[in-house]
Structures are given as C-alpha cells and as structure tokens.
Amino acid sequence: MDFSPLRPVLALLLGWTSARGQVPFDPVSIFLLIGWQITNGWSRAKVLRNIRKRCYADYARRFGFKNGVFPIEGGLRYWLTALGQNSTSEETVLVDQERQIEIAVQRLNHVLAQSVTLLVEAGFLSPEAWNQALICPDGMIHFSIVLLDDFLPANAREENPSTALLRQLATFYPDLSVDAVAGDAAFGYDVVLRTVYHHLRARRVIDLRANQSDKNKALWPEHGYDDKGRPIWPYGYALKANGFDAHRQRHKWACFHACRNGTTPAVFVSGAIYPPGECPHLKRPYGQLINVGERFKKDGAMRLVRDIPVGTPAWKRIYHRARNAVEARNAAFEHWDLKRLPVYGSPRGKATIFQADVWLNLITLARLVREATAATGSN
Numbered sequence: 001m002d003f004s005p006l007r008p009v010l011a012l013l014l015g016w017t018s019a020r021g022q023v024p025f026d027p028v029s030i031f032l033l034i035g036w037q038i039t040n041g042w043s044r045a046k047v048l049r050n051i052r053k054r055c056y057a058d059y060a061r062r063f064g065f066k067n068g069v070f071p072i073e074g075g076l077r078y079w080l081t082a083l084g085q086n087s088t089s090e091e092t093v094l095v096d097q098e099r100q101i102e103i104a105v106q107r108l109n110h111v112l113a114q115s116v117t118l119l120v121e122a123g124f125l126s127p128e129a130w131n132q133a134l135i136c137p138d139g140m141i142h143f144s145i146v147l148l149d150d151f152l153p154a155n156a157r158e159e160n161p162s163t164a165l166l167r168q169l170a171t172f173y174p175d176l177s178v179d180a181v182a183g184d185a186a187f188g189y190d191v192v193l194r195t196v197y198h199h200l201r202a203r204r205v206i207d208l209r210a211n212q213s214d215k216n217k218a219l220w221p222e223h224g225y226d227d228k229g230r231p232i233w234p235y236g237y238a239l240k241a242n243g244f245d246a247h248r249q250r251h252k253w254a255c256f257h258a259c260r261n262g263t264t265p266a267v268f269v270s271g272a273i274y275p276p277g278e279c280p281h282l283k284r285p286y287g288q289l290i291n292v293g294e295r296f297k298k299d300g301a302m303r304l305v306r307d308i309p310v311g312t313p314a315w316k317r318i319y320h321r322a323r324n325a326v327e328a329r330n331a332a333f334e335h336w337d338l339k340r341l342p343v344y345g346s347p348r349g350k351a352t353i354f355q356a357d358v359w360l361n362l363i364t365l366a367r368l369v370r371e372a373t374a375a376t377g378s379n
Contacts, residue, residue, distance in 0.1 A: 001118075001362075003028050006111065013107055014079070015086045029064040030071065030079050035359045036063070038352070041337040044076055077348070083108070084347025087354070093164040096191050103164035108354040109148050113172045115361040116145055124368040132179040136322035137162035137187055141169070144325050145364055146357040148172060151350035159189040166195050178202040180308075182322030185209045190302050197294050201249065203307035205318045211303065217267040224296055226266055228311065229304035231290050235276050236265035239290060241309045248293070251307055255287035332360055 010027035036059065037047035050056050051063075051070055060070075071079075092102035119125055125145075134143050137158070141147040148165045152158065162183075169176060180203040181196045188209030196204050213219060214227035221236050231239040231253045239253035258265075259275045260282070268274070281288040295302040308315045333339055338356055341349050 003032065006031060006114065009110055009114070010083070013086050013111070014082045025071065025075065025079070026064050027079075030076070031355070032063040033071070034076065034080070034352075034355055035362075038336055038338070038356050039359055039363065041335065043342060044073055048073060048076070077343075080343060080348040080351040081345065082347075084345075084349070084351035087347075087350060093167050095160050095163040095167065095195070101160055101191075103161055105164075105168070106148075106150055106350075106354075108351070109168070109172060112146060112149055112354060112358055112361070115358045115365075116147060116173070119145060119361065119365050119368075122365065122369075124365065124372075130175070131177045133176055134180050134182065134318060134322055135169075135178055136182050136326055137165060137192070138183065138326045141165050143322070144328075145361045146329065147176075149354055149357050151346070151353055158186050159192050162187060163191050163195050166192070167199055169200070180205050180318055180322075182206065182319050184323075188303065193302050193305070194294070197249065197307075203244070203246075203318075205306065205308055205315060205322070207319070208304055208306075208310060214304075218270075220267050221269055223301070224298035225301075225304060227304070228309075229306050230266075230309065231292065231296075232266060233288055233290075234269070235259060235272055235274070236267040236269045237263060238266040239288070241312070242286065242289075244307055245291075248291075249307075250291045250293040251309075253290045253292065255281065257282065257287045329357075329360060332363075 007026070007028050010031060014027060016027070033047065033051065036042075036051075037044065040047070042050070048070065051060055051065065052068075087106055087108040089105040089107045091105045093105060095101050095103055120130065129143065135141050135147065136143070141149075141162075148168060150161045150165060152161060166181070169178070178200045181200065182205040183192075185207040186209075187206050192206065193204055196202050196206075208227075208229065210227070217226075220226045220232045221234050223232075225231050226238060230241075233239060233255055237255055237258040239255050239258075242252045242254045244251045259279065265274070279288075292305060295305055306315075308318065330339075333356065336356065338352070341352060343349055343352050
C-alpha cells in the first residue's frame with residue numbers, strides 16, 4: 001500500500017512548511033511507526049527499541065528509515081503534540097441554530113476519510129452497506145468501519161459533537177446514503193433526532209431518553225402517546241404500527257377497532273365508559289389512523305418519536321447490529337491497550353485516537369483482502 005499521498009496532508013496538519021521534513025521526520029515514516037506501535041500495543045519506548053533491532057530491519061526500510069537514523073522519544077512526543085494541536089480547525093459546524101451551538105471541525109478526519117476511500121474504491125463494501133448505510137454515533141460514526149471521529153472526555157455529553165459529525169457526512173462522503181442511525185439514549189435529544197430526520201432523511205433507531213413524567217400513565221391519553229412513543233387514543237387504547245412510509249418519512253398507526261375486539265386499554269381513563277359508545281372511526285377498515293412524522297402533532301414533542309417501534313424485532317435487529325460495530329471497535333482498542341491512553345495531554349490523546357481509528361480501517365481492509373484472496377484460491 002502506497003502511503004505517500006498522506007505526506008502533504010500530514011505535513012499540513014503538523015503545521016510544517018516542508019512536506020517531507022528532515023530525516024528521520026518524514027511524516028509518513030512517523031505515521032507508519034506510530035501505527036506499528038498502536039497495532040502491537042507497545043509503549044513508545046518499546047517501539048523505538050524494536051525499530052533498531054536487526055530482526056525488524058525490513059520494517060525500518062518499509063517505513064523509510066535509513067542508515068540507522070531513528071527518531072527519539074522526544075521526537076514522537078513532539079509529532080503527536082503538533083498533530084493534535086493543529087487538528088482543530090477554525091471552521092465550525094452549526095448544530096443548533098436556536099441556541100447558536102457550534103462545534104469545531106476536526107481536520108484529522110481527512111486522514112480517516114482517505115482510509116475509508118480505499119475500502120470503497122477497492123469494492124470491499126457492498127452497495128447495500130454504502131447506499132443503505134446503518135451508522136452509529138458514539139463519539140465517532142460507524143458502520144463496521146469508522147467514518148468520522150472526535151475526541152471527547154469520557155464524561156462529556158455527546159449529542160452536540162455527534163450532531164456535528166452527522167452534519168459533516170455529506171462533506172466527506174457525498175455519495176453515502178444513510179438508511180438508519182442507531183444509538184443509545186445519550187443521543188436521544190432533539191438536536192440529534194432532528195438532524196437524522198431532516199438532514200440525513202434517515203430512520204431514527206435511537207434508544208429512548210426517559211423522563212419522570214413517562215411513569216404517570218394518567219398523562220398518556222392527554223399527551224397522545226405512552227412511555228415507549230406508541231400513540232394512545234383518548235380512551236387509553238394503544239394504537240398498532242401499520243408501516244413506515246420512507247418517501248413521506250412518517251409512520252402510520254391504527255387502532256384496528258381495539259375497543260370492539262376485547263383489547264384491554266393501556267390505561268383506563270377516569271370517568272370513561274368501556275367499551276366506548278359511538279366512534280366515528282368504526283366504519284373505517286383500520287379504525288382510527290394517525291401519521292407520526294418528525295414529532296407528535298398533539299404536543300409537538302419529539303423525545304419519544306421513533307421511525308421503527310421500540311422493542312420490535314426490526315428495532316432490535318438494527319439496534320444490535322449498530323451496537324455490535326461499536327463494541328468491535330472497543331474490543332480492538334482494548335486489545336491494543338488503548339482503553340487507558342498511553343500518552344498524556346489532550347493533543348497527544350487526540351492524535352493517537354484518530355490514528356488508531358485509521359489503522360482499524362486499514363486492518364479491516366487487509367482482512368477483507370486476505371478473505372477475498374483465500375476465497376479465490378479455494379475456487
């Protein structure tokens with residue numbers, strides 16, 4: 001694999017005027033050396049010891065080190081610090097117009113995007129994976145590969161940075177078409193839900209962010225929905241899902257004459273008579289129909305609106321697929337001893353994490369090449 005196209009990109013991110021740098025500080029050489037360190041789970045001292053060993057002379061030549069001249073620990077610290085400090089752009093993404101929340105663009109995503117481009121151009125991603133993509137924001141954006149990244153403290157809220165990444169997808173991957181966005185309840189805020197619905201025109205498979213009022217069943221008929229986002233009609237009966245219209249981006253719900261077929265109401269309304277008397281929807285084949293798009297019409301709330309009913313087999317299948325992609329990335333980081341960063345300071349931490357995700361994508365590419373080669377050989 002030819003890494004030389006990364007040279008001017010890395011030099012720009014490092015703030016260098018020379019693209020190559022003085023020996024042994026060719027940016028590609030350092031990039032490869034740190035990738036070797038990351039994927040072996042080595043310390044900085046260990047990778048510098050190993051690159052000098054005779055048994056690893058072929059690695060040294062491949063990385064571009066010559067005549068026994070290698071960087072020292074201070075050089076690697078400088079490289080990571082410079083890369084991390086220069087990665088935050090002055091350009092920002094507006095994620096919430098009402099509150100004027102803007103998030104800085106991470107320029108290291110250009111390097112990450114190049115690794116994804118290799119996978120796409122090599123044809124290792126199926127049309128379904130690219131044209132009906134399932135992605136999961138979790139500090140970064142996945143679907144089996146990492147598309148975009150950010151670097152946040154472990155206790156930081158994620159909805160605004162993740163919204164910024166979702167809004168940048170079209171910039172980095174203009175031909176990517178997203179079918180669904182899945183995530184845990186940390187992303188169940190209006191800013192994320194609104195962006196997925198309007199900006200990506202994708203289905204929201206994001207876990208519910210609960211509120212204390214959800215436990216009060218008496219409020220369900222008043223709000224028009226229960227604690228899972230399922231519409232409730234005035235007599236307390238829960239409506240049933242009747243399909244999602246992708247073109248109109250709305251889910252259709254119907255009562256199916258629940259009041260006449262022995263169905264028990266989700267909540268009994270005080271003072272109401274059961275079964276209800278005359279109902280204008282009895283003559284309709286599906287009974288009362290409700291279309292739910294971006295939000296509930298009755299109170300304008302979006303917090304519990306989802307485009308696939310929560311808890312259904314379809315919901316579980318999509319949600320768990322997305323979460324498995326996140327867990328696969330976490331497992332790789334644990335294998336590389338990156339759950340606790342081996343570097344100090346935000347700039348070095350950011351540079352390390354971005355590079356780790358680049359190498360995660362490249363290892364995925366290598367694995368797919370091996371599998372394709374083995375399959376061809378067996379035939």
